[in-house]
Amino acid sequence: MTRHHPRARVFAVHLPALVPWLLLCACAPSDDGPAAFAQRDSAGIAIIESVRPAWGDSAHWQVHPEPVVDLAESGTAAAHDFYRVLDVRRFSDGSLVVANRGSNEIRKFSADGSFIGSAGGYGEGPGEFANMQQIEPAGDSLLVLDWDGRMTLFGPDLTLVRTLWPNDDVSEMHYLGDGLMVTEVVVPDIEGVGLVRHRGVLVVFDLEGEGGDSIGWTFGHEEYVTDILSSRPLFGKNSLLDTHGDRIFLGSSDHMQVEEINARGDTLRVLRIPDFPLSLSAEQVEAERNARFDIPLPQGVTSLPPPFVAAIEGMPSPERRPAYANMLVDPMGAVWLLPHRGFSEEGGPEDWQVLGPNGNWLGSVEIPEGFRVTELGTDEVLGVWTDELDVQHPQVLRLSR
Numbered sequence: 001m002t003r004h005h006p007r008a009r010v011f012a013v014h015l016p017a018l019v020p021w022l023l024l025c026a027c028a029p030s031d032d033g034p035a036a037f038a039q040r041d042s043a044g045i046a047i048i049e050s051v052r053p054a055w056g057d058s059a060h061w062q063v064h065p066e067p068v069v070d071l072a073e074s075g076t077a078a079a080h081d082f083y084r085v086l087d088v089r090r091f092s093d094g095s096l097v098v099a100n101r102g103s104n105e106i107r108k109f110s111a112d113g114s115f116i117g118s119a120g121g122y123g124e125g126p127g128e129f130a131n132m133q134q135i136e137p138a139g140d141s142l143l144v145l146d147w148d149g150r151m152t153l154f155g156p157d158l159t160l161v162r163t164l165w166p167n168d169d170v171s172e173m174h175y176l177g178d179g180l181m182v183t184e185v186v187v188p189d190i191e192g193v194g195l196v197r198h199r200g201v202l203v204v205f206d207l208e209g210e211g212g213d214s215i216g217w218t219f220g221h222e223e224y225v226t227d228i229l230s231s232r233p234l235f236g237k238n239s240l241l242d243t244h245g246d247r248i249f250l251g252s253s254d255h256m257q258v259e260e261i262n263a264r265g266d267t268l269r270v271l272r273i274p275d276f277p278l279s280l281s282a283e284q285v286e287a288e289r290n291a292r293f294d295i296p297l298p299q300g301v302t303s304l305p306p307p308f309v310a311a312i313e314g315m316p317s318p319e320r321r322p323a324y325a326n327m328l329v330d331p332m333g334a335v336w337l338l339p340h341r342g343f344s345e346e347g348g349p350e351d352w353q354v355l356g357p358n359g360n361w362l363g364s365v366e367i368p369e370g371f372r373v374t375e376l377g378t379d380e381v382l383g384v385w386t387d388e389l390d391v392q393h394p395q396v397l398r399l400s401r
Contacts, residue, residue: 037360046269048359055363060401061354063381065368067395070385071098074113082392087135088374088382089142091156096382097135097142098394104129106144108158119158120144127152127160138175138207145173153207164209171200174243176263179207182248184218184241195233195316197222202241202248204263215265219252229311234288235280235318235342240327249329251337253322258335258355271335271359278320284342285317291344324353330376333357336365338373371397 037050071088072080083102090096094111108116120129131147140156151164151173172184184200200218205211218239224231240251247268250259256276260269292312293304304312326338335355350367367373367381375382377399385393 039359045267046359048269048271050273050355050361051275053353053361053363054356059363059365061365062400063365063367064398064400065371066397067385067393068380068398069096069111069113069396070393071096071109071113071395072391072393074109075115077115079107079115079118082384082394085384085392085394086132088384088394089135089137090375090377090382091137091142092140093156096394096396097137099132099135099144101132104132106135106142106154106158117158119154119160120152126163127154133171134173136173136175136181138181139177141207143173143175143181143207145170151209162208164205164207166205166209166212167203170203172241174241174248176204176243176246176248178246180211180263181205181207182215182241182243182263184239186220192223193225195222196225197237200239202250202265215263216250216261218250219254224311224315226311226314228307231292231311231315233318234285234292234315235321235340237322238325240324242327242329244329244331244333249327249335251324251327253324253340256323256337256353258327258337269359271355273353273361276323276353278323280319280321282317284344287344288342289313289315289317291342326373328373328376331378334362336373336376368397371395 036052036054037048039046039048072082074080082098082100086099086101088096088098095116096109096111098107100107104122105118105120107118110116119127122128124130129144129146132144133147134145136143141161142154144152144154149165149168149170153161153164155161167185169186170183171186173181175181183203183205185203186198186200188198189196197220199220201214202216202218204213204215221238222233222236224233237253240253242249246263248261250261251257255272257270257272259267261267289312322340324337325340328336330336334357337353338350339353349369351364352367353364354362356362371383371385373381373383379399381397381399383395385395387393
């Protein structure tokens with residue numbers, strides 16, 4: 001899972017002045033050639049299609065690599081040592097929350113990086129976790145999803161409020177406001193062999209764990225299944241989900257397209273870049289297959305067992321890559337998409353593609369090398385930077401729009 005996601009924050013400086021300027025820049029027509037995007041309606045659904053980025057070849061927004069806050073450097077106690085960081089998020093009061101998967105802890109820090117307190121730890125009791133999968137701010141509270149679908153709700157000071165267990169197969173959750181959350185409940189294809197895709201159901205619950213109203217389907221994630229191997233396939237596709245207020249943004253990654261729906265499941269807008277290049281060459285597919293063989297082996301093992309080699313060699317060769325591997329919606333309503341890269345293509349800065357609040361393609365924003373984005377703010381990007389010694393640094397970077 002990736003997840004991951006933006007919510008409101010207290011530092012929305014000069015927001016009333018910024019919104020009209022942003023919308024004006026997003027909608028400004030180009031002097032060269034036809035319009036960069038077009039909008040049409042189909043059965044009451046707005047469809048926005050972009051043929052080229054409004055920014056052209058230049059990046060109008062910049063993420064600055066020098067951190068505003070580095071939680072690995074803002075203190076010397078053990079709470080500032082991190083391992084397997086899952087997520088970094090900001091509460092509405094400005095404080096920062098880190099999900100440290102290495103210890104299954106939630107750690108809370110002040111806006112300037114001072115340690116405040118922690119919750120969780122390994123276990124199966126109330127307020128403990130076996131394998132954290134996601135955290136999600138819910139107003140002034142925090143939801144934590146464990147591997148088995150169990151959710152834990154903490155208050156602003158990380159005191160345990162309640163445990164929820166609405167469905168064992170919940171794979172993702174996002175807050176919708178007014179005490180509601182939308183979840184993806186996986187419907188596994190338990191009899192599938194070869195390349196299979198496990199669909200998901202979008203279900204709305206309240207923060208008491210009640211409700212369970214289905215509002216639609218997701219395409220789910222792909223898996224390659226044999227008698228001895230269950231693995232992500234070469235350039236495997238996945239569904240992605242995020243929320244902005246009471247709106248749900250849903251993507252299948254099959255195309256460079258995002259669907260915006262409401263809490264009843266009604267489609268409101270479809271945002272797409274129909275000609276975004278996704279074709280794969282035979283050389284790219286072969287490099288990706290070879291990357292599966294280049295993995296760390298247990299001590300004393302010198303090569304992969306022949307059945308595993310045969311399973312990897314038997315993986316289908318796709319002709320197109322997934323459109324994107326992550327999707328986040330920022331507080332202004334802009335949709336950020338991280339184009340998919342295979343295992344063999346990792347490394348270097350990331351270029352996120354941005355769709356403006358009105359749905360048109362603005363352009364790309366470069367994220368510094370080694371930095372994994374977990375949340376977007378109005379003027380900041382939260383995430384984890386891993387240094388050359390593999391030390392993890394939860395950081396806040398400045399975003400200039």
